[in-house]
Amino acid sequence: MNRIENVSRRGFLHGVLSTGAFVLGAQFVPEALYGSSPEDGAASLTSGGPAGDPVGATAFHPNVFVGLEPDGTVVIVAHRSEMGTGSRTSLPRIVADEMEADWSRVRIVQATGDAKYGDQDTDGSHSVRSFFDAMREHGATARTMLVEAAALQWNVPVGECEASPRPHVITHVPTGRTVGYGELAAAAARLPVPPKESLRFKPRSEWRYIGKDAAIFDLEDICTGKAGYGMDAHLDGMLYASIEHPPVLGGKVASLNASDALKVAGVRQTVAIDPFKPPHAFQPLGGVAVIADNTWAALQGRQKLKITWDEGANASFNSDAYRRELEQTVRQPCKVAWNVGDVDAEFARSAKTIEAGYYVPLLAHASMEPPVAVADFRDGHVEAWAPVQDPQSVQETVGKVLGIPKENVVCHVTLLGGGFGRKSKPDFVAEAAVLSKKTGKPVKVVWTREDDIQFDYYHTVAATYMKAALGANGMPTAWLQRSAFPPIGSSFELNNTYGSGGELGMGWTDTPFAIANFRAENGPAEAHVRIGWLRSVANIYHAFAVQSFAAELAHAAGRDPLDYLLALVGPDRVIDKKDLGAGYENMGADYKDYPVDTARIKRVAQLAAEQAGWGNRNLGSGQGMGVAVHRSFLTYVATVVQVEIDHQGKVQIGRVDTAVDAGTIVNPDSVRNQFEGAAVFSTSLAKYGEITATNGAIKQHNFQDYPMCRIHEAPREIHVHIVENDAPPAGVGEPGVPPFAPALCNAIFAATGKRVRELPLTRSGLV
């Protein structure tokens, strides 16, 4: 982050804050995560100046704001999207803490998409991690200036004034007199910003909000039906659209008869949307839109469209045959992603080798709010309202698709009814923009659940192959792992068939085992559907293979699976970055701040096991306990799942214990909620999650054939155990997912002796 500036007079947040408000802003330059700085980053470095100066070099754009109204209201801008992970609450809590602000007097406003905010892609579980320091600096700066303003007002030394212990007032310690923040706003607005080096940050022991449970900011609005999601966006005079997409990716309309559709009351017209130009990226899929006066009429009209499709090359895609191809790929040598020692030599000399293959199918996101967007095209400009994880990507995509500068696109971010990665792909917003341009009216595009399931950017299908040589003590002397999956890159580049460093760095080239000979490989796979990222991404299939195979080896060695897992991880150590796969990205974080620390891995495994009563609990027949541990998004998570197989041979999930070490925690209750939710999300994934295609078309439609875990089948008790430490904050939205499915399958093995190597469990007769 560049320096914070006093922007009280510069009209930022015009219309949000009054003219007398005290406002701080700064340009946030994203660190390693996305590589480059915004173009105007350099200019902003030189744009300083005395407070209140109009600042000639207007390239300065604040992006993280805190404002103080004369009435004492603190306004904090949320520039990340809220999809249920709580970042819209957590980040402002950090500001408020350092500022010694009264949380009940904080108002949060949601930022529109704009490069001036730096990275806004709410993805990768890094909102708190990437913005923790910036938020503290804003809060500390504001507090320091308020103290100074009070000292000036009282004409006393600054050192006699304090902003605590009472929030929202400055106290003159010797006399005990106080002045409220609001009364100081005007004076603070005229002060220069203190240099960062002079700021005093609160010690942890004085944190008021960080580390304390808090309700999410939108709680009451959500519970009373007032919260505004994309589905609720409304513009006067808007039309409603429902779109029939080509059933096969890359298909085109061969013929269209819309006459019956146009007879439906309320239907106004049909509009063809052009097919995308490969690679599809975030372009609309194409198809035919029915435009109507309300959603129902649009849906009714759409059912009456008569379309024949030119389906194109992807009509060759059949999931069963495709699976066999992937499984063949991983039975052959593939591209080496990470190698230590000589696996082949060790296999050749070893007396005992074990191998296994695992399979995880395509998955759909299925957020409760299907994709939806309102767009209004006027005079070469677009204004959009949408539940998106990345409003800047809306600007870029809409700009490209309509051929207008991205600066001409304004994207208002609503609350998201779930995102899970789907809503950082704004194809549906581009559809609304295209239709608004073609109809000359604001248009709301509503995807049905069927559209959502059938036209997703799917979590990829993956086959993995594992082989290990076991030494005399039962521990592996060599370990080989191969994966093949159509990569996310296939959505952005033609003929992209290998996993990227980012994908392989999610549990494949950073497997933290102490094994002398280790090789990770990756094979090619062509995509025939849109591939995207879903909550925890490549960690899902990597952790499933690695953590299942570890338990298989434990069984082969006749060892307790937990003891064996801890032995695999080996001695406490910080793994040297050069010992991980070449180019290991570590989620863009500085490796020295976030190294792979095996002590933390073992700690969460031991904690989850201890809390679950591992080894102490008397399990009856048909009952079992399984463990898995996985580091992802820089967070260490271990999960112990307990199952019982009922008299019909179906699995019932009992208690789940998850131990989490995510470093510094801002809102523990939010963290518990995320990990409770991850257990349920993962139950859906493990029991039911499977998208398949026949002749290129997706076979599933809605929740009846793409089922979700419901309350009666959710784990009966989910206990989340947070490891408290002072390490820098890491991710919490995603890392609860990867260890769950392998822990569940390890528990099923413990209960039944049956090893499940493919998901979902419906394939194994266990559901």
Place this chain on the structure above:
Amino acid sequence: MIQLKVNGVRRSFDGDPEMPLMWYLRDGLGLTGTKFGCGIGVCGSCVVHQNGAAVRACMTPVKAAAGAEIVTIEALGSGFDSALHPVQKAWMAHNVPQCGYCQAGQIMQAAALLKSKPHPTDADIDQGMAGNICRCGTYQRIRAAIKAAAGEAV
């Protein structure tokens, strides 16, 4: 013309009588607390009360609500102190929501459940709430909130 009462207000509807109540509430009346989730009655995001009983508004044609009293999440708390239904209060006390999109339907379903079973067992909750999906996975808190609200809801 179909007559019905929505949140205490008399309404006349002259559109397609087959239109699901959900779209009439949302597009016609601007009552957007009732959510579209699946359109086939299997997720519960659109639950409203029709004459006091929980119904799926996405599967209820407006004509089937003729003469009925409909209550949506926006008016659930009417008549309670602080304008919050005990179920809403319990939901807030337990910080149930994550994204929150399904929660209006969950709350409406839970309120109806408590009306018929003021002290539900776990099995009652399983049965009563199994039609409502929460993709964020807040079921444990939903269960706890229902138990907390039990006995207070009417």
